[in-house]
Amino acid sequence: MxxxxxxxxxxxxxxxxxxxxxxxxxxxxxxxxxxxxxxxxxxxxxxxxxxxxxxxxxxxxxxxxxxxxxxxxxxxxxxxxxxxxxxxxxxxxxxxxxxxxxxxxxxxxxxxxxxxxxxxxxxxxxxxxxxxxxxxxxxxxxxxxxxxxxxxxxxxxxxxxxxxxxxxxxxxxxxxxxxxxxxxxxxxxxxxxxxxxxxPPVAKPEERIYQIFGRDTLDQLLPMAAERPFDHGGLPEPPPWKRDEHYEPPTPGHLRLSGFTAKPELQKLNRNSIYVFVNQRLIRDRLILHAISEAYRNVMPPTSYPVMLLFLEMPPAEVDVNVHPAKTEVRFRQPSLIHDFVRDSIRYTLMKARPAASFLSALGASPTASQALMPGQSEHEHLTEITPPSEYLDSEPPSAQAEAGSAGARSFSAGAEPFTLAAPILPAEAVHLPFAAAAAALSAFAAGAVGHTGPNGQPVLPQQAEAEPQENLNALASLKPLGQLRESFILATNDEGLWIIDQHVAHERVLFEKILRERAVEKVQRQRLLMPLLIDLQPHQMVLFAGIARELERNGFEAEPFGPRTIAIKAAPIGLEGRSLERMVAEVLEQAEHEQTENLEAARTRIAASIACHAAIKVNMPLDPERMRWLLSELGKTEHPTSCPHGRPIALRYSWKDIQRAFQRI
CATH class of the missing domain: 3.30.565.10 (Histidine kinase-like ATPase, C-terminal domain)
Structure with a gap:
């Protein structure tokens, strides 16, 4: 046989x-x-x-x-x-x-x-x-x-x-x-x-957006419309038509784009709020995603994503939809033209509205911006890379925006390998050095003192050869505050040297560990609100809320559904109120959507980190000496006083020996 x-x-x-x-x-x-x-x-x-x-x-x-x-x-x-x-x-x-x-x-x-x-x-x-x-x-x-x-x-x-x-x-x-x-x-x-x-049916797309997302989101979206022929270049000025009851199909042989794009201040942690339709077919396409990222380059941090509703209409012969069994991917006959048209249309819309570029875009190139995501990443920090949800793992990341332009756009539609985002490989010394030694080594490097070798001939950092014994964690409690720098950083000193402490992330670490301790014995301190805070959610967010409601309750919240798409918060952890409370809830729900496969422990730390971040002392907040002494004392009692829950450093030390060396005393 x-x-x-x-x-x-x-x-x-x-x-x-x-x-x-x-x-x-x-x-x-x-x-x-x-x-x-x-x-x-x-x-x-x-x-x-x-x-x-x-x-x-x-x-x-x-x-x-x-x-x-x-x-x-x-x-x-x-x-x-x-x-x-x-x-x-x-x-x-x-x-x-x-x-x-x-x-x-x-x-x-x-x-x-x-x-x-x-x-x-x-x-x-x-x-x-x-x-x-x-x-x-x-x-x-x-x-x-x-x-x-x-x-x-x-x-x-x-x-x-x-x-x-x-x-x-x-x-x-x-x-x-x-x-x-x-x-x-x-x-x-x-x-x-x-x-x-x-x-229910409506006449215009903006009315549908209002139905689903609400007035706040609609007010932060910019309408866009553009049309151009396939046979020659040049982006025409967008015509004043709208997709309403007077809608007409694109001119034969033309490419039409319509929809809404976000103002730069409306930012998300993942691509779940980017909706792309080609001839009314929902798709995910790395070419279009790359064009969107290029349009927002230097306008939005590279680890943040806009809210976008994008409709592309073109002759059926210009797009092949028969490339995936689930019909979620397409192939364009002229990919570079599509890429440039989408990019330039969005740029034109942003330039016409003249939005200001976010200062956070300058921080995107810092080492912190490429570290691995920690549980509880805050939405308004945007300083860590975000691994996209599973349905977007075959899409090109914005971090790969290296001067792609028209030529690079062709490769994005050719079926490249799926991508993943990972933390960069750091030098071993930066990982294993004690905090004090690493800070001192960086100071010595700035003074031009690097270049020693050890007995085996291997290069070593200066502080490794003469490192002081690592102090215990209570050493931070001995710091004496000298004052504040721009009402954001605490300057302090002790026998070890001069310290600069980020007051926000220091308090964030203190609150984070306090919340976890109280959560373990289910004695989280909460405060009742004078009036319940009502928060409108999207339909799928109501589903996510139901999944994390029990964990929120154990972290000090008293919240319940108040209608089909609204929740009412009657009590919250101490320190959260008003706008901070609303932002914290929105952030937790968005992260729950992003981390749908996480375990209970990861969800617990993520929620605790988010609460701590929004309840902590803010930057640009003046502190009296007693308040600074209390914060430094509490920081010294924490288990990990070197970094906040998101991995950012809390304090930098300029050691006594480094100061002497800089003044050529030794």
């Missing part, structure tokens, strides 16, 4: 399902795109257990007749292609004809559909790819899919799913994306307990 065999249809469908369906959100995406292609103006989605137990999608599209309903579950059966030439002119979201067969092979599926011109509908039931029932049934015009027990017959695939909150968050984000792309349709998403998203 030969070695090569033809796989059964069931096995082939399960293999295809592994390419098309990797989580409940993938099922929702395929069904949602089919509903949009069917002309549905109202789409209702219900999920249970994050989509693992139940996904039910109902639309009012044109529906299917009995024969079409049966054929829809055959592999490569589609109503959207006829010949191979049609692959070059794809104008629909779905076209492969394998999604339904793949979904049916790994779930318990029921289809109820009725065409507009049919007197009755059709009900079909399929379990694990096997047809179990076909019958006539009544129902409204349109289609209803009911998917139950996803991956019930493929347990190896099921075990890779995340928690219910995580899977629900992915589904919510996906539906939100398509609601943004199709403001003229009604989208409704419900879980087993409440409504996650309800977006």
């Amino acid at each position: 030969g070695r090569i065999r033809i796989l059964s249809d069931q096995v082939a469908n399960q293999i295809a399902a592994g390419e098309v369906v990797d989580r409940p959100a993938s099922v929702v995406k395929e069904l949602l795109e089919n509903a949009i292609d069917a002309g549905a103006t109202r789409i209702r989605i219900e999920i249970e257990g994050g989509g693992r137990k139940l996904i039910r999608m109902t639309d009012n599209g044109h529906g299917m007749g009995s024969d079409d309903a049966m054929l829809a579950f055959e592999r490569h059966a589609t109503s959207k292609l006829r010949t191979s030439d049609d692959l070059l002119q794809i104008a629909t979201l779905g076209f492969r004809g394998e999604a339904l067969a793949s979904i049916a092979s790994i779930s318990r599926l029921e289809l109820l559909t009725r065409a507009d011109d049919e007197p009755s509908g059709t009900r079909i039931e399929i379990v694990g790819g096997k047809l179990t029932r076909v019958e006539d049934a009544g129902g409204p015009a349109g289609t209803t899919f009911t998917i139950q027990d996803l991956f019930f017959n493929t347990p190896a695939r099921r075990k890779f799913l995340k928690s219910e909150q995580t899977e629900t968050s992915h589904v919510t984000a996906l539906v939100t994306h398509y609601a943004l792309a199709h403001p003229d349709r009604h989208f409704e998403l419900l879980s087993s307990t409440h409504t996650l998203l309800n977006a």
